[in-house]
Amino acid sequence: MSTPDTFFYFYLGFSVVLGAMILYVISLFLRWRHLKQEERHLSEPKD
Amino acid sequence: MNKTPRLLLALDVLAAAGMLTTIGLVFLYAPIERVMGAVQKVFYFHVASAWIGMVGFLVAAAVGVLYLLRRKPILDVAGHAAVEIGLVFSVIAVLAGMTWARPVWNTWWTWDPRLTTAAIMVLVYAAYLILRSGIDDPEQRARFAAVYAIVGAVSVPLTFFSIRLFRTIHPVLFGGDTSSSLSDFSTDPRMVLTFFVSLAAFSLLFVAIFWHRIRLGQLADRVEELKLNREEQQ
Numbered sequence: 218m219s220t221p222d223t224f225f226y227f228y229l230g231f232s233v234v235l236g237a238m239i240l241y242v243i244s245l246f247l248r249w250r251h252l253k254q255e256e257r258h259l260s261e262p263k264d
Numbered sequence: 265m266n267k268t269p270r271l272l273l274a275l276d277v278l279a280a281a282g283m284l285t286t287i288g289l290v291f292l293y294a295p296i297e298r299v300m301g302a303v304q305k306v307f308y309f310h311v312a313s314a315w316i317g318m319v320g321f322l323v324a325a326a327v328g329v330l331y332l333l334r335r336k337p338i339l340d341v342a343g344h345a346a347v348e349i350g351l352v353f354s355v356i357a358v359l360a361g362m363t364w365a366r367p368v369w370n371t372w373w374t375w376d377p378r379l380t381t382a383a384i385m386v387l388v389y390a391a392y393l394i395l396r397s398g399i400d401d402p403e404q405r406a407r408f409a410a411v412y413a414i415v416g417a418v419s420v421p422l423t424f425f426s427i428r429l430f431r432t433i434h435p436v437l438f439g440g441d442t443s444s445s446l447s448d449f450s451t452d453p454r455m456v457l458t459f460f461v462s463l464a465a466f467s468l469l470f471v472a473i474f475w476h477r478i479r480l481g482q483l484a485d486r487v488e489e490l491k492l493n494r495e496e497q498q
Contacts, residue, residue: 220296223303223367230306230363231290234313237356238469245476252483259490 275472282465286312286458294458306364308458311437312466314357314382318420319470320350321389325417328410340406341481342474343413344396349473351389353466358382369433377430378423385419392416402485 290308297304324346331339361379362372373379392412399405427434 220298221301221367223301226363226367227302227305230303230360231309233359233363234306234309234356237352237359241352242473245473245480249476249480249483252480252487255487256483256490259487259494 272472272475275468275475279465279469279472282461282468286462286465289458289461294454295452297455300368303364303367306360308462310357310360310364311459312462313353313360315463316466316470317350317352317354317357317385318424319467320346320348320353320474321385321413321417321420323474324350324413325420328413331406331410332414335403335406337402337406337485338478338482340402340409341485342478343406343409345474345477345481347389347392347409347413349470349477351386351393353470354382354386354389358386374433376434377426377432378434381419381423381426385423388416388419 286308290305294305294308296302324343327339327343327346330336331343358379361382365374366372392409395412396405396409399408426432427436
């Protein structure tokens with residue numbers, strides 16, 4: 218029995234895992250940046 | 265809060281190095297399995313993601329118990345962080361499992377006990393995030409989240425042991441039937457090494473992301489406090 222060619226599914230699975238992890242890390246970074254901006258804005262003395 | 269602690273930066277570097285090593289081992293070192301072909305390599309990411317998912321949920325339950333005992337806001341922040349990370353990695357594990365299942369089982373999804381309990385676990389924790397966002401009072405929210413995380417943790421052992429408790433087509437990695445397709449992997453030391461390096465790398469990644477997520481939660485609380493102060497001044 219020859220080994221089946223399942224490279225497509227391997228690359229698909231790998232892309233899904235890596236892509237989802239990168240997206241989550243980016244979301245953490247964007248949320249942090251947004252909150253920092255908001256914190257700076259709220260800490261400024263009001264006119 | 266402003267400066268990232270050096271230990272966290274070191275953890276980030278270690279986690280990134282661990283992930284790169286894992287990718288290198290999976291692509292260049294681990295052999296291609298004879299029966300399933302290259303798709304078997306998805307297993308190294310699938311199991312490690314599932315592991316992190318379950319660790320996240322168990323940490324949330326442990327932190328929930330501590331919150332109920334000590335009532336410290338940081339424990340609620342940590343519980344929220346652990347559930348979010350656990351959910352992200354559980355979803356990744358399910359998606360990776362689906363890409364493996366398509367060529368091996370000839371279907372993306374089947375209502376096998378392991379897949380069903382994993383889906384229930386994901387839904388339980390997705391509901392946690394939705395429900396906690398609907399409670400305005402911080403103390404009530406934290407109390408609710410702690411109890412929910414403790415009760416929800418029942419789904420973790422149920423998912424883990426489902427392949428041992430019920431008849432299933434899902435491979436059993438440890439202590440399973442030797443005819444299981446993945447049981448053979450233990451005979452190849454390159455597969456074993458890649459598997460444990462992957463587990464260690466994902467575990468390091470969990471610690472690093474968990475720390476970052478707690479800092480994010482603390483910052484969100486601080487912003488919330490500033491908003492309330494400003495509203496009171498008006």
